[in-house]
Amino acid sequence: MLPAIVLFAVTYVLMLTFSKYRPYIALTSGLIFILTGMLPLDQIIPALDFNVLLMIGGTMGLVQLFIDSRMPERMADMIMERVPTIQWAAVCLSLFAGIISAFVDNVATVLMVAPVAMEICKKLKTNPVPVIISIAVSSNLQGAATLVGDTTSIMLGSALNMTFMDFFWYNGKLSMFFVVEMGAVLSACIVYYTFRKEKAPIPKSGKLTEVTDYVPTVLLFGAIGLLICASFAPESWNLPAETNGIICCSVLVIGLIYNYAKKKTLNAIVAPLKAIDFETLGLLVGLFIMIGGISNMGVISALAQLLADLGQGNLFLMYSIVVWASVLISAFIDNIPYVATMIPVIAGIATEMGCDPTVLYFGLLSGATLGGNCTPIGASANITGIGILRKEGYEVKNSDFFKIGIPFTLSAILPAYIYIWLAYGG
Numbered sequence: 001m002l003p004a005i006v007l008f009a010v011t012y013v014l015m016l017t018f019s020k021y022r023p024y025i026a027l028t029s030g031l032i033f034i035l036t037g038m039l040p041l042d043q044i045i046p047a048l049d050f051n052v053l054l055m056i057g058g059t060m061g062l063v064q065l066f067i068d069s070r071m072p073e074r075m076a077d078m079i080m081e082r083v084p085t086i087q088w089a090a091v092c093l094s095l096f097a098g099i100i101s102a103f104v105d106n107v108a109t110v111l112m113v114a115p116v117a118m119e120i121c122k123k124l125k126t127n128p129v130p131v132i133i134s135i136a137v138s139s140n141l142q143g144a145a146t147l148v149g150d151t152t153s154i155m156l157g158s159a160l161n162m163t164f165m166d167f168f169w170y171n172g173k174l175s176m177f178f179v180v181e182m183g184a185v186l187s188a189c190i191v192y193y194t195f196r197k198e199k200a201p202i203p204k205s206g207k208l209t210e211v212t213d214y215v216p217t218v219l220l221f222g223a224i225g226l227l228i229c230a231s232f233a234p235e236s237w238n239l240p241a242e243t244n245g246i247i248c249c250s251v252l253v254i255g256l257i258y259n260y261a262k263k264k265t266l267n268a269i270v271a272p273l274k275a276i277d278f279e280t281l282g283l284l285v286g287l288f289i290m291i292g293g294i295s296n297m298g299v300i301s302a303l304a305q306l307l308a309d310l311g312q313g314n315l316f317l318m319y320s321i322v323v324w325a326s327v328l329i330s331a332f333i334d335n336i337p338y339v340a341t342m343i344p345v346i347a348g349i350a351t352e353m354g355c356d357p358t359v360l361y362f363g364l365l366s367g368a369t370l371g372g373n374c375t376p377i378g379a380s381a382n383i384t385g386i387g388i389l390r391k392e393g394y395e396v397k398n399s400d401f402f403k404i405g406i407p408f409t410l411s412a413i414l415p416a417y418i419y420i421w422l423a424y425g426g
Helices: 002-017 019-035 041-047 050-068 071-080 086-101 106-124 129-142 151-160 176-194 215-231 243-263 267-274 278-296 299-310 315-330 335-353 358-371 380-391 398-424
Strands: none
Touching (some): 002 019, 002 299, 019 278, 041 278, 050 106, 050 215, 071 106, 086 129, 086 176, 129 398, 151 335, 151 358, 176 398, 215 243, 243 267, 299 315, 299 335, 315 358
16 A cells, blocks of 8 residues: 555645646656556546536536626626625625536636626725635635535535435435535625625616627526436436536537537637636546545555544544544645545445445535635635736735635534534434
């Protein structure tokens, strides 16, 4: 196991140190796992989760078509016409970002909402830094609400074979959607308190952004509808494991054909495909191969045994370790590789302890998703929001982020921590 552990550890250090080259580092490490025989050739394909890869790629392309239609801007304008003050604008924008993020990628959500918020702050001559931070952390929170909201949710859903509706109602109990919304209510109060001094009224223009095309909106919501329908399919249908990914990619193909028929240019197809983050997909491929390698070498089983020993056979103690360790680790490490690494560990722990892994999986998702809100580097959405602010000439200090991120995280994780245990820990 030692060579696999060393290679895995070195890879993580390199990914943290050279974040710009993270996908290439992960792919190179995965190649080393294969070439050294730590992952046999016949185990490469089984190690790759094609459902995750197809869902992410298809959804990103659809989101770009959605953005290009300017529908997100119009939706934001409609909200702004109905709020009285900057304080309420900040609360509504963060909640609005959260609603979108429950169904599309967090980074895409920030890219859709943050520019609108920036323009509003310019017109009102107010500091946009806390507004953009609130949008980013709210996007991270709501990403765990549905199966398609975030990469980590997709990975967890794949591990538990969860359907779209399982995120609302699972094993006869309220599931992750309602866990997240409990935290969202308290988090909205944090945002409201943060902007307590921003009482200036918002002038009403009466103008709404003109939507150039309603078809992308129909397609995006159509994809969500199909995912819901697929979740009700009986097991006798024997749908492939990649069903959700196939749905997202198929709807994207329809969108691309429509876009080409409308614009009559090759760019109508190329532009949405360019919006797909192939570096993220490459990172995941590398991680899946790495995890397959360390699993094949017995590292995952050994780590599961170690954590199970730390839990001393006590499920509540083990659950608490998973949740709070995930919060702490995800505050500094991107939650995608962390969750990808921990999913097989959780499965091993559950096997060692002879318990239902659901409570540990849900604890992992909540801790890893919300932990990213503690620091500016804890989540891609945070980095994206700060990047937008930098381009506009605004410096974001760590203290600026901590004032919102840490209270936001605690207010969201505490109800999740309590409910998940009470509902699924028995």
